[in-house]
Amino acid sequence: MQQSHLPLFDPCLHLPLSKTVSGNSTVSAWPAHSLISVNGGLVIILRTRQRNRSEKQRKKLADLEAQLVLASPNLVFRVGNRSSRTYTFFLSSEFERTQWIEAIHALQSSQLPSPVVSVTMYELQAWITACRTFLKTNMGSYLLRTGRDESLLVGDLHLTLRDLVGLAQPADLFVCLEVDSYGHYFRKAKSKLVCNSATPRWNEEFIIEMEGSQNLRVLIYEESQDRAMLRGKYTQKLSRSWLSDQVVNRVIPFQSCSLNVSLKFVASEVTLRRVPTARSAGLFGAKIQQVCKRQKREIPFIITSCVREVERRGMNEVGVYRVSGSASDLGRLKKSFETNSYEAEQLLKEVDIHSVTGILKLYLRELPEALFTDELYPKFLESYNSGGEGGKEKALLHCFSLLSPQSQNIINYLLGHLFRVYSHEPQNKMSLHNLATVFGPTLLRPGSGKLESSKHKESLTASTVDVMAQAGILYFFLLRRAKNLES
Structure with a gap:
């Protein structure tokens, strides 16, 4: 991605030279190197303030560039017209692609003015407002945030999918969870498939990493022979008041049914506290130098074994290292690595690849020192x-x-x-x-x-x-x- 830099002009103070003021008497109050005469005026360059202001502007630009660098939508969305001309866009998630499709269909079915009809500014503004209601998107909301907004969430969201109630007929369903990260959405978890059930029950827990987040998207898919069809979607605004550091039960409403979930939010101040383990022969929470010495390895076995497994069967997995693994799998893997490395290596081959990446990230996060x-x-x-x-x-x-x-x-x-x-x-x-x-x-x-x-x-x-x-x-x-x- 190319980055463009806007030149910042040096701040200066312009003082017009009055005819009644002596130039010499005015100049004598300032050092000679701080005065420049331009078109009959005096420009006083305040060097210290200039450097401070330029530094603030440079840091602000660097922060904005960092925000843009970390955002990389990559879901292809193509739109064509009747003349066969096609336009390609890149979106962040399946949720947004569905929004755009619904908005386009809604606009196609509405009565739009033909090109030959003159439209007043008020009519045009009303039409744009109508389009906005169809889109129902908050894209760009991150860049429009102010200091009065609640801080973005950074930490772990422990979310348990319970069951879905209110279905009219049995179906083969699974649930996907998306969370935004500094304005762009990523799929974070996918449940197992529950087949031919009018009351599907998952009871699956996921630990979802929050990276500058403010929204949770819940998507319900029905598995069909050709492809998965999106049957329901809901966006829940995340806030510290809606979440809790204790487990709370919530109901996610859909058009004709509702999803029961349990949630707990653990802030990054806790997840990255890096508390050393009290066990002398422990793995998680132990200094990496001690682990290498005990295992007689240059790199801990848990790192090399997880890397080997990811490179064996996870390199083409969409969202590898982004998508969260099952909390129960992570618990089993952690216990195995602490007690029996051979058993842990065998278990790595059996669990979902996102659980493999999850246990590697968990080990690195729990190191007593980064x-x-x-x-x-x-x-x-x-x-x-x-x-x-x-x-x-x-x-x-x-x-x-x-x-x-x-x-x-x-x-x-x-x-x-x-x-x-x-x-x-x-x-x-x-x-x-x-x-x-x-x-x-x-x-x-x-x-x-x-x-x-x-x-x-x-x-x-x-x-x-x-x-x-x-x-x-x-x-x-x-x-x-x-x-x-x-x-």
Whole structure:
């Protein structure tokens, strides 16, 4: 994606030169290097304020660029007219594609003015408003957010699909869950198929990662011989008041039926707390250096075995590393890796591939210290926010060189794997941006206690900025790896 930069003009203060004021007496109040005479006027350049303002503008542009970089819609939607001319759009989800299809059908069936009929401005405005009601889309709402809006949610949503009630007749149904991430939607979970039932019951729990989220989409599909047909959809606005840190039961309404679910939200301050394990021989929550020493490996077995399984059967899976696995599978895998590595390796081959990716992410998130280390994280952040691409690259590479050889080796192993996942992007829809968004906080974010004691606390107070910066740093290393391998 090409990025365009708007030049920021240096701020200056223009003072017209009065005929009654002596030029010498005015100039003597200011240093000579701060005054420039232009067309009979004085331009006072306030150098300190100029630098501060330019720096603020540069950081604001960098934040906006980061938001655009992390958004990569990739669902193809083609629209054609009667002259056989076709236009191709890229949308974020099946939900949005259905919205557009319904809106187009609604507009086609309505009475629209012909081109020869003159339309007043008020009539045109009314017609546009009517189109907007048909679309019923909140695309762009993320970019229109203000400081008065509730902060975007970052953390884990524990969601259990219970049952569907009110169906008129039996059907083969499954449920998909989509969550937005900084304005763009991604499929996060898919239930099992319940066949020939008028009261389908799933009782499936998913742990959905929230990455700057504000909406949950629930889609009900009916399996047919040709393809799955969307039978119902609903968008639920997420807020801390609607959710809870305790399990709550909610009803998701549809046109002729309702879905019973249970929910619990765990904020990122808790999910990424990185509490060390109390078990001397534990795996999850243990220092990675101790695990490598105990296993006599350069890279922990759980990392290599999960990577091997993903590359064996998950490279073409749509949304790999994005879609959440079953919570019950994650529990079984975690217990197996803690007690019997051989049993865990066999279990990896049996469970859904999204459970394999889920257990790898869970292990990395529960490390007592991020792979990029708590000590160097402020330096990585400072380097990422430094001016100029050349200076940023040099500073980030210098920070990476300060990591221990063992940490560098493990990070490079993961970067190589993520690049191989990206090489299947046409099939799995996982761009470097998507992978950076998923793994950035996992590999970089220090524990919440470290954030509070950091001298950079002021720049880390907004979790949204945290996530984008962490994703941006990892994206830099992923992009560099991709360029090196492709060349």
